[in-house]
Amino acid sequence: MAHLDLEKPLLERNDRLAAENKKLTDDAGVFMVDLMASPGAGKTSTILATIEALRESYRIAVIEGDIASDVDSQTIKSKGITAVQINTGGACHLESDMIARALGVLDVEALDLIIIENVGNLVCPTDFYLGEDAKVMILSVPEGDDKPLKYPGIFQISDAIILNKVDTTPVFDFDREAFLSSVQGLNPTAPVFEIAATTGQGVESWIDWLTARVDKKKKPLR
C-alpha cells in the first residue's frame, strides 16, 4: 500500500535516532530493555516484580509509554523508582525520538538498567527500533494460545518471551503445548519464561536472564 513507501524515510529517521540512543546507553554501560505486550497482559506487574527482585543490586529507571494517562508511572514512582512518562497522544507505539527525550531527562550515567514499557499493542511496536539492547514480549494466559499464529511478527523479533498469569491456567482453555510449539516454530532461540508476576511464580528465570545481560553491560565502578 502507498503509505508503506511514505513511511520509509520516517523509519530511517527513527533508526538513526535509535542508534544515538544505543550509543548513549552503551557509553554509560546501561542495559535498556523494551517490554511489549497487549493492553492488560501484565507489563506493569512484571516491571514491579523485576524492580522488587533487582532494586538492591542495580540502579533502575522506567520509561512509561502510554497513549494517555500517567497511572503506570505513578505506580512505579510510588515504589521509589524513577519513572518518565511518555504520552504518545494516539500513536500505537513508541518511537526513538520519544526515548531520546526521556533519556535526556534521566541521569543515564547513574543507572544500570532502563526498562521501557511500550504502548499496549502486539503489532505496532514490532517495527520500531528504539536503541534498546533487547526486545522482550509478554503474552498472558487469558489472551489465548493461538496468539503466535495471529501476531507472528512480535514473537519473531523478541529476544525473550514471557508467558504471564500462568496461575490462571485452570480458568482458561490455554493449550500450553500448542503455544510453546507455535513459538518454537517462529523463534527457536528465544527463551520462554512462564510466570505469574503478581505472585512471583517463575519470576527467577526471567530475573536470571536479565541479570546476566545487565552485568555484561555494566561498567566497573571506578
Next chain:
Amino acid sequence: MAHLDLEKPLLERNDRLAAENKKLTDDAGVFMVDLMASPGAGKTSTILATIEALRESYRIAVIEGDIASDVDSQTIKSKGITAVQINTGGACHLESDMIARALGVLDVEALDLIIIENVGNLVCPTDFYLGEDAKVMILSVPEGDDKPLKYPGIFQISDAIILNKVDTTPVFDFDREAFLSSVQGLNPTAPVFEIAATTGQGVESWIDWLTARVDKKKKPLR
C-alpha cells in the same frame, strides 16, 4: 509529527471508500458492525455467541481481519456461517478498501447482518471508518479496569461497549465501579454489556441491542 500530515490523504481515501461500503449495505438493508478489541479479549467467542443467538432469525456473514492466519474464519465456517478472511500482512487495523473487497465476495443482498472482526488492537482501528453502522468494542476483565484511562479513544468512539469474561472477576482484581465510572466519563451514551461469551451469561442484552438495529435496517421481503 510529520507522518500525520502524510496520512491525511490516505484517511480521506479511506473515508471515500467507506462511504461506498455504507451505500452498498444501505441499499441491501444489511446492518454492518465493526467489532474491536485487544488480542484475546474474546471477539471470536462473542461472534460465536451472537451467531448462536441470531442464526435462526437472520442471514449472517463474518469478515475476519487478522495480521496473519485463518484460524478465526475456519472456526466461523465450521459453524456453517459464511466467513471471509482478510490478512492485513502486518497492518494493525482494517481499512475500507479491504472491506470493499470482502463485500465484493459476499452476496450482500442475501444478508441481514455482517459482523467485522477487526485486528486485535485497542488503538489503530479507532481512526478508520469502514462504512459500518456501528463500532462496538470489547474489553475483557483480565485486561484490567484502568484500560479506559489508557486507551480513551476507542472507548469514546464506540457505540456500545462489551465487558467480557465477567465470570473470571473472582480471579482478577477488577474494580467494576471504577471501570464503569471511567467509561461513563468518556462516553456517557454507550451502553455497557457485561457478558461471559463462552457461558452465555449476560449475552441477551447485547443481542437485544443488536437485534433492534438489524431489524430497523432490514428491508421488508418482497
